[in-house]
Amino acid sequence: MATSVENSSTADLLPRLRRLLPSLPAGPAAVGRLILADPARAARLTIRDLAAETGTSDATVIRLARALGLAGFRDLRVAVAGAAGRLAAGPDILVTSDVARDDPPADVIAKLAAEERQAISDTAAGLDPATLAAVADAIARARRTVVAGIGASGLVARDLSAKLERIGLVAHAVTEGHQAMTTAVVLRPGDVLVGISVSGSTADVLDPMAEAAARGATTVAVTSRPRSDIARADHVLLAVAAQESTLRPAAMASRTGQLFVIDALFTLVAQRRFDEAKRAIADSYAALRPRHAGASRRPGPTTAAPPAPQEDHPVGPQEDHPVGPQEDQPVEQQEDHPMEPTEHPTAGPRGEQP
Template identity: 55%
Template sequence: MTRRVKETFAGERDSAPGPSAMVGTLGTPPAPAALAAKVRTLAPSMTRSMQRVAEAVAGDPAGCAALTVTGLAELTGTSEATVVRTARLLGYPGYRDLRLALAGLAAQQQSGRAPAITTDIAADDPIADVVAKLAYDEQQTLADTAAGLDTVQLGAAVTALVAARRTDVYGVGASGLVAQDLTQKLLRIGLMAHAHSDPHLAVTNAVQLRAGDVAIAITHSGSTGDVIEPLRVAFERGATTVAITGRPDGPVTQYADHVLTTSTARESELRPAAMSSRTGQLLVVDCLFVGVAQRTYETAAPALSASYEALAHRHRS
């Protein structure tokens, strides 16, 4: 990858991505199961007109699958161009491909394999309902994240971690806890890793990175300055950089060689973003760790055994 900052994010938060910007998001079109995850992930960063299209296809995939591009534009009060742009942003070459995915998603929902989204948790919900709703949301977040995760990018990040001299992971708040989880896992298989939640320490450590090192930024919003800045420094120092984010169009991706996208359950008053984002992030972190452990099995397995034995001995003492 060319080591240069991607040309985006200069005052475009309220404008629609242009066609040239969206071409880069296209690869293999998402499977029907991933379509709903894409809509949930990308809708907050869309323009209002594109959101109307996305909400329509997510809310009634069967009905929208039966509409022409003109029909969907009329239904949502937008234009044909907006419909096409929305389809491309969701990962489809054109509206025809989106219609096929909608038909597939509708079939899954009718078969019961793609249930409707649960309602929000209310302040007066019985605790049994809270458990059921949280369990459903967690399961949906995991399924959406798995469906939307780019395994090529994941494999490349694993390769970089296996070869890294050292790995720095940046995260604040709930994402900082996920950063600690990843570094602890890597340390237990004998790899050098550090988690940084203090922005000043993160930057001063990023300055020491170089080619052959890895820096990982974890930020659901994709716009956390305390996480973006050390990643920028690491990027400019030549380290391989990875962003784990719920916003694949967020500013953090300017400085990421590899982007791993997470999904979240819908936010509510009693389920803030810090809760809903953590589940998807932990899945990605576990995928990274298992991938690394697989490729370093001859050394990772003994290291894990040694750490288990050391902890068991401590508890026996």
């Protein structure tokens, strides 16, 4: 049975609404977008006003409330009002990240920073500690862990795999559909397959997860859509995607929440293998230190290389090669052979040669 992270608390209403929005039907989603756009104004509207402004019905508004775990419109209105009050007391939470074509760099930076902070905050609010701990336990004791992700999610899969390998665990990232399936068919009880999919409907992730589950492996889903097919996994971790826009497609908008989930999960796994993790990280650091030091020394000889031949090559011939012949061989010739002509005139020999 899948472990869910959704609850009916009103404290995190807006984060839960953002998480649910992509998987809601068109009507409730329209009401949800109106609430997210301006919670303070939405809290003042009646149920008929909400329905009229979104082109829906009273029943649709109630469906949204129940999707959020609330009893009805009255609870929804109270929760929205509370969320609006908390937003008013906070900093630049309402800054939109919808970057316009002509936004100056300072505005782009501010909008993206606000959106990244919101994505992390929403993801943290939606993570169930018990679910995260259960996944960490499974990975810490697993025979091996396979992390599957396609496209941009593949980058996140590689990140988790590399982190687990760094602390001595057997982990492998698969980022191609056929590879994911051929890997899944050899998984057994005691293995873990983590599937990462923003939409929760990527076949190249869903099919290998189903195959792994059928063979007894533990399956974990990291997704932005709790109502998608991937939520059938044994454990579900929700990574809230940031707002998509023309200049910020889903692949970019989803990465921040995903990486936060991965970092939180890895930290819990490292806690469970604290001694081994500490030793493995120290060993890998020690092994890599000379390589980093060597890299820092390389620029020295490289920059000194051009003058070196000018100093060594001319000096070499002057000090080594000429000195050797002058002191060793030529010296003997200069002392013996040249002295013979000095002591014995060369007129005879020169006269004899002709």
